[in-house]
Amino acid sequence: MKKVYIRGVGSISSQKTLDNKEFLDEITGYNDTVISVVNPVYKDYIPPAAARRMAKGVKMGVVASKVALEDAGLENVDAIITGTGMGCVVDSEKFVSAIIDNNEEFLTPTSFIQSTHNTVGGQIALGLGCKGYNFTYVHASNSFESAMLDAKMQLEFDEASSILIGGVDELGAHTVKIHRLIDHIKPVEVSPANLLDSGTKGAVFSEGANFFVLGNAKKENTYAELVAVETFNDLPEENLLEAVKKFLIDNNVLIEDIDVLIQGNNGDVVYDRYYNSLSQGIFSKTQQIYYKHLCGEFNTASSFGVWLGAKILKTQQVPDIVALNDVKTSKLETILLYNQYRGENHSFTLLRKC
Amino acid sequence: MSKGVAITGMGIISAIGDNVAENYNALIEGRKGISRISKIDTVHKDAIMVGEIEASNQELVNQLGLPSENNYCRTAMLGAIAAKQSIADAKISDIKKYKTGLISATSVGGMDMTEKYFYEYLEDKELQKYIEGHHAGDSTQKIAEQLGIEQSLVTTISTACSSAANSIMFGARLIKSGKLDRVVVGGTDCLSKFTINGFKTLMILSDTYNTPFDENRKGLNLGEAAAFLVLESDAVVKAENKKVLAYVKGYGNANDAYHQTASSENGDGATLAMEKALKVGGLQPKDIDYINAHGTATGNNDLSEGRAIIRVFGEDLPEFSSTKAYTGHTLAAAGAIEAVYAVLALQNNVIYPNLNFKTQMKEFDITPQTVLKEKELDTVLSNSLGFGGNCSTVIFSKQA
Amino acid sequence: MSKLKQELKEKIIEQLNLEDVSIEEIGDDDALFGDGLGLDSIDALELIVMLDKDYGIKLSDPKEGRKIFESIEVMANYIAANRTK
Numbered sequence: 001m002k003k004v005y006i007r008g009v010g011s012i013s014s015q016k017t018l019d020n021k022e023f024l025d026e027i028t029g030y031n032d033t034v035i036s037v038v039n040p041v042y043k044d045y046i047p048p049a050a051a052r053r054m055a056k057g058v059k060m061g062v063v064a065s066k067v068a069l070e071d072a073g074l075e076n077v078d079a080i081i082t083g084t085g086m087g088c089v090v091d092s093e094k095f096v097s098a099i100i101d102n103n104e105e106f107l108t109p110t111s112f113i114q115s116t117h118n119t120v121g122g123q124i125a126l127g128l129g130c131k132g133y134n135f136t137y138v139h140a141s142n143s144f145e146s147a148m149l150d151a152k153m154q155l156e157f158d159e160a161s162s163i164l165i166g167g168v169d170e171l172g173a174h175t176v177k178i179h180r181l182i183d184h185i186k187p188v189e190v191s192p193a194n195l196l197d198s199g200t201k202g203a204v205f206s207e208g209a210n211f212f213v214l215g216n217a218k219k220e221n222t223y224a225e226l227v228a229v230e231t232f233n234d235l236p237e238e239n240l241l242e243a244v245k246k247f248l249i250d251n252n253v254l255i256e257d258i259d260v261l262i263q264g265n266n267g268d269v270v271y272d273r274y275y276n277s278l279s280q281g282i283f284s285k286t287q288q289i290y291y292k293h294l295c296g297e298f299n300t301a302s303s304f305g306v307w308l309g310a311k312i313l314k315t316q317q318v319p320d321i322v323a324l325n326d327v328k329t330s331k332l333e334t335i336l337l338y339n340q341y342r343g344e345n346h347s348f349t350l351l352r353k354c
Numbered sequence: 355m356s357k358g359v360a361i362t363g364m365g366i367i368s369a370i371g372d373n374v375a376e377n378y379n380a381l382i383e384g385r386k387g388i389s390r391i392s393k394i395d396t397v398h399k400d401a402i403m404v405g406e407i408e409a410s411n412q413e414l415v416n417q418l419g420l421p422s423e424n425n426y427c428r429t430a431m432l433g434a435i436a437a438k439q440s441i442a443d444a445k446i447s448d449i450k451k452y453k454t455g456l457i458s459a460t461s462v463g464g465m466d467m468t469e470k471y472f473y474e475y476l477e478d479k480e481l482q483k484y485i486e487g488h489h490a491g492d493s494t495q496k497i498a499e500q501l502g503i504e505q506s507l508v509t510t511i512s513t514a515c516s517s518a519a520n521s522i523m524f525g526a527r528l529i530k531s532g533k534l535d536r537v538v539v540g541g542t543d544c545l546s547k548f549t550i551n552g553f554k555t556l557m558i559l560s561d562t563y564n565t566p567f568d569e570n571r572k573g574l575n576l577g578e579a580a581a582f583l584v585l586e587s588d589a590v591v592k593a594e595n596k597k598v599l600a601y602v603k604g605y606g607n608a609n610d611a612y613h614q615t616a617s618s619e620n621g622d623g624a625t626l627a628m629e630k631a632l633k634v635g636g637l638q639p640k641d642i643d644y645i646n647a648h649g650t651a652t653g654n655n656d657l658s659e660g661r662a663i664i665r666v667f668g669e670d671l672p673e674f675s676s677t678k679a680y681t682g683h684t685l686a687a688a689g690a691i692e693a694v695y696a697v698l699a700l701q702n703n704v705i706y707p708n709l710n711f712k713t714q715m716k717e718f719d720i721t722p723q724t725v726l727k728e729k730e731l732d733t734v735l736s737n738s739l740g741f742g743g744n745c746s747t748v749i750f751s752k753q754a
Numbered sequence: 755m756s757k758l759k760q761e762l763k764e765k766i767i768e769q770l771n772l773e774d775v776s777i778e779e780i781g782d783d784d785a786l787f788g789d790g791l792g793l794d795s796i797d798a799l800e801l802i803v804m805l806d807k808d809y810g811i812k813l814s815d816p817k818e819g820r821k822i823f824e825s826i827e828v829m830a831n832y833i834a835a836n837r838t839k
Contacts, residue, residue, distance in 0.1 A: 048773055048774040049774075049792055052770065052771035052772060052773065053614075053771060053796070080609075085489055085491070086489055087512070092465075095548065095551070095552065096465075096468060096469050096472050096548060097472065099469065099547055099548065099551050100469070100472055100473065103397060104396060104397045104398065104547065104551055104554075105397070106803055106806060106807040107551050107554070107555050107803070108555055108769075108799065108800045108803045109552070109555035109556050109615075109796055109799045109800065110796060110800065112548075112551070112552035112555055112556070113556075113614050113615055113741070113796065115552075116461065116512075116514050116741050116742060117461065117490065117512035117513070117514075118512060118513040118514055118740075118741065118742040118744060119614070119741075119742055121513075121742065122609070122614065122741065122742025122743055122744065123614065123742075125609045125611045125742075125743060126611050126612070126613075126614070126743065128611070129611050130609060130611055131608055131609050131610070131611050131622065131623065131626055132608065132609065133607045133608065133609075134513070134607065134608075134609040134742070134743070134744055135511060135513060135520055135524070135607065136511065136512055136513050137509055137510065137511060137512075138460075138463075138489070138490040138491055138510045138511070138512040139490070139491035139494060139508070139509040139510040140489060140491040140492070140495075142491070142508075142509060143491070143509075146509040146510075149507075150524060150527075153527060153528075153531050153533070154527075156531075157531065174472070177476070178475045178476070178482070178485050179485065181475065181476070181482055181485070182482050182485050182486065230507075231507055231508075231509065232505045232506065232507075233456075233495060233498050233503065233504070233505070233506060233507075233508035234495075234504055234505060235505050239505065243505065299489070344495060345491070345495075555799060555803070556799065557799060557802070557814075557815075557816045613794075613795070614796065615796070616795065
């Protein structure tokens with residue numbers, strides 16, 4: 001079996017992350033319950049004729065993937081695998097409301113087409129002229145991890161040598177409105193520094209696109225090795241410890257080998273307990289990092305975590321802003337990521353310096 | 355690592371039957387399930403025909419024994435029913451005995467509830483339970499729960515009309531790689547105003563019975579369905595002395611990279627998908643005994659797919675037919691219901707008729723099988739082609 | 755007629771998100787599809803809805819649309835002859 005490497009990254013998030021020469025050099029603060037991305041100048045990347053029908057999710061995906069490909073020094077890939085929790089939700093909302101408001105009359109196809117979940121992956125393929133394998137996973141907070149797992153298997157068995165993967169989700173006004181009603185969004189504004197102490201239910205909703213070129217050959221500019229990824233549809237808190245231990249054993253890694261733990265805490269007073277049980281338990285002496293105070297919460301927010309881990313391993317630096325505890329490791333070689341959303345769809349990802 | 359990917363159980367609910375036996379009987383008796391729509395109040399009801407499942411939501415709730423406060427969308431209920439059948443068919447009594455995952459496919463997800471309560475959510479607290487059920491993954495989580503699959507690999511694929519073929523493909527790869535010992539794969543989609551109006555805007559809905567590969571085809575009928583198959587590794591088959599219904603022999607996915615919704619004139623994507631599937635299966639075109647075509651009866655699909663079939667098979671063309679005239683186009687579920695039909699074809703050595711065919715297409719001279727035919731079958735190829743240029747082929751075989 | 759043509763140009767630009775195109779750039783006889791303005795089959799479907807909604811003209815076959823949408827000139831003539839609102 002071949003090893004799998006992260007060879008290029010492209011990130012559009014609520015922070016300035018698209019320029020790969022920088023690494024969280026400048027932090028965009030907020031005091032809000034919903035935050036959007038720092039938009040690139042899309043026209044610099046997508047010709048107006050091609051962009052005119054693109055949903056924001058598609059534009060973000062196209063730009064992030066272009067940057068990732070350029071970063072990897074590639075013009076095309078063997079396969080494109082996308083993860084998205086909700087797809088292009090703005091167009092879905094537009095089409096549903098048009099059906100209701102116009103009583104099923106005078107509807108136009110564009111928003112229907114854009115609302116199809118695989119529209120991001122399909123349009124990236126169209127732009128690149130990539131006729132290879134093209135999958136889209138739509139499984140809540142495991143959408144991106146499913147894409148990563150699929151790509152990893154193909155690269156390990158040498159069915160492909162380079163694969164573009166990504167997680168992408170966009171904010172939609174109606175979706176935000178109804179998720180406020182069921183307490184999935186924080187009731188009062190919060191700033192990044194206070195997210196974890198908010199003491200309130202829900203998360204700061206957000207959006208973003210994080211794309212990666214994975215390959216099975218190590219090159220000069222390689223970020224990290226993607227050692228393992230495993231997902232769980234559910235995982236009771238009392239079984240979490242056992243599950244993480246088994247994951248590490250399966251991959252021949254000791255708890256002490258983990259230099260950094262990256263967790264997906266989003267400040268939800270109900271569900272952060274999963275993260276706390278690891279950070280206060282077996283990893284209490286490990287350097288810990290979090291990131292959703294920077295990028296917010298969305299179904300594929302964990303792809304920002306992988307971006308963060310890859311950047312840390314490549315630059316051998318940990319920005320102060322992401323520190324979750326005071327522990328400082330002496331080496332930055334092995335990183336474990338853990339994520340879940342509302343107690344469902346848990347994942348462990350293991351990255352290693354190369 | 356498992357060399358073979360065995361199919362050991364199947365479940366299905368569609369417009370032509372509530373289980374595998376009913377579906378098979380309808381197929382061989384040439385009984386289609388296409389009618390006027392009765393369960394969705396749409397202004398298009400006289401202008402379209404659909405493949406609707408008879409059971410109401412309440413009947414599905416009762417069948418599954420769900421509590422009244424449940425928040426299952428129709429997609430989740432149909433999926434749960436078909437998936438449970440597949441587990442029973444595979445005679446699995448302890449799902450935790452082997453590492454078991456679930457790969458489902460859907461394009462609609464909980465849209466049926468969302469479009470009903472879109473504005474009501476803002477006023478009516480009772481209905482807000484359905485908000486969480488909107489996203490595609492929720493239906494899959496519920497199916498996993500119904501099957502008792504816990505702490506395992508559960509995910510959802512949504513690549514429009516090829517979705518379920520892709521879940522079979524991913525499941526097969528998970529078995530081959532040894533990541534799972536057993537995986538339930540398939541897809542589910544209910545009818546919704548969203549898809550009815552969506553396809554209406556594309557002007558590809560027929561106002562009468564759909565006629566795949568017919569010169570005068572007018573478009574597709576939408577349908578609703580769910581189907582799941584149990585895939586098991588060689589080791590599980592051996593240890594449990596399992597009866598194998600058929601094997602997943604080959605698979606391939608490719609992208610047309612041509613247009614957002616339409617297929618390329620020459621069927622590049624479909625050609626690539628079939629070629630890849632043959633290669634994975636170690637097969638030649640002449641080894642295929644029957645092609646279950648995607649055949650949606652839209653002008654674009656049947657032309658593009660027909661040309662791709664000619665490109666791949668040339669002179670070695672086996673019988674082919676589309677079963678969409680029976681069930682309608684069931685979108686993300688189509689690849690799974692047609693997988694069940696492919697396995698039934700192998701088990702019974704029959705080729706289903708391509709119903710409603712009258713007139714030969716002008717662009718080429720290949721003609722679908724129009725009457726039921728008995729023939730010794732070893733290998734069946736099934737196509738699923740979708741929006742976003744997504745083209746998939748899965749090959750089923752009697753041998754591993 | 756020139757008012758209708760002007761109106762069509764405005765609508766096409768707005769409806770089809772042709773942000774980088776100005777009204778002056780669309781000649782009455784320019785091809786709207788292919789090499790001209792570069793519209794495609796999805797645009798044709800959008801324009802069919804526009805005919806229905808704004809001018810009360812219903813088309814049932816998208817292929818008809820391609821002939822009617824050949825140019826602004828052809829489109830305006832067709833609308834003038836067939837409009838019901």
